[in-house]
Amino acid sequence: TQLLEQSPQFLSIQEGENLTVYCNSSSVFSSLQWYRQEPGEGPVLLVTVVTGGEVKKLKRLTFQFGDARKDSSLHITAAQPGDTGLYLCAGASNTGNQFYFGTGTSLTVIP
Amino acid sequence: DSGVTQTPKHLITATGQRVTLRCSPRSGDLSVYWYQQSLDQGLQFLIQYYNGEERAKGNILERFSAQQFPDLHSELNLSSLELGDSALYFCASSVLLGGADGYTFGSGTRLTVV
Numbered sequence: 001t002q003l004l005e006q007s008p009q010f011l012s013i014q015e016g017e018n019l020t021v022y023c024n025s026s027s028v029f030s031s032l033q034w035y036r037q038e039p040g041e042g043p044v045l046l047v048t049v050v051t052g053g054e055v056k057k058l059k060r061l062t063f064q065f066g067d068a069r070k071d072s073s074l075h076i077t078a079a080q081p082g083d084t085g086l087y088l089c090a091g092a093s094n095t096g097n098q099f100y101f102g103t104g105t106s107l108t109v110i111p
Numbered sequence: 112d113s114g115v116t117q118t119p120k121h122l123i124t125a126t127g128q129r130v131t132l133r134c135s136p137r138s139g140d141l142s143v144y145w146y147q148q149s150l151d152q153g154l155q156f157l158i159q160y161y162n163g164e165e166r167a168k169g170n171i172l173e174r175f176s177a178q179q180f181p182d183l184h185s186e187l188n189l190s191s192l193e194l195g196d197s198a199l200y201f202c203a204s205s206v207l208l209g210g211a212d213g214y215t216f217g218s219g220t221r222l223t224v225v
Contacts, residue, residue: 031211042113042201042216043154088154092209097167098144099210101154 003027004091004102012108016078021105023072023089030092032065032072033099037086079109114138117202117217125225129190132220134202136183142166142205143185144214145177149198160185161208192224 004025013019023032031050035043047056049065049072056063060083062075072089086106090099114137124130136143145157147170156169160179171177174192179185189196199221203214 033213035214040218042115042203042219043214044113044216045213048211048213090214092211093167095167095209097209098156098159098169099214100156101146103153 004089004100006087006089006102006105008105009103010106010108012110013079015080015109015111019076019079019107021074021076021087021107023074023102025070025091027091027094028069030069032069032092033090034063034072034074035088035090035101037088037104038084043086043088076107079107081109081111083107084109113215113217115140115202115204115215115217117200117220119220120218121221121223123223123225124192126192126194128192128224129188130192130222132187132189132200132202132222134185134187134204134217136185136202136204137215140204140206140215141183142208142210143179143183144203144205144210145171145185145187146201146203147198148201148219152198154201157187166208189222194224197222197224 033048034046037043052067052069054065060077089102116135141162143160147155157171159167177187199219201219203216
């Protein structure tokens with residue numbers, strides 16, 4: 001099992017603030033995905049990063065894959081209440097057969 | 112609607128019983144994955160099927176089993192249930208074997224063992 005640690009575990013911020021969520025591992029991943037999960041629903045894919053050092057932007061969300069492909073970050077600018085949810089990173093296994101999910105970051109954005 | 116259908120949505124059963132969870136993948140997806148999500152363990156990979164064949168196993172207990180049928184739907188069987196089996200069970204599907212195209216998750220089955 002390839003462990004993915006996410007930090008912080010919980011985050012509560014005011015609307016309009018910026019935040020960064022981290023996903024770290026000692027393992028190298030061929031690709032990494034970020035998902036957001038809302039209560040009562042399954043996770044929804046936000047982005048896939050493949051190349052070390054890659055940066056992808058999705059509106060107010062910026063995703064970065066570490067140069068060594070062992071870590072990733074998610075930065076949200078001007079957070080909104082609609083960003084509230086559980087953010088999960090997932091790294092591709094060595095065999096490439098499945099993704100291992102991180103421990104998750106629960107984000108609450110207060111209006 | 113993600114296109115992945117899981118039934119039932121909620122299930123309450125007693126310890127020692129056996130239940131079957133069902134998953135219909137998104138149309139065109141050949142890979143099906145089962146995950147267990149609990150508050151203290153996060154999202155744990157259980158098992159993966161691709162076009163009817165088992166391709167990978169994660170932390171799946173011997174009391175649990177799964178299969179994927181010719182029409183690609185999948186069932187997860189949980190037997191001799193214990194209180195600790197209470198959790199959300201998610202099914203996900205993808206087109207590609209490894210899920211590099213991204214997983215599409217169903218809404219999950221919430222299992223409560225009493």
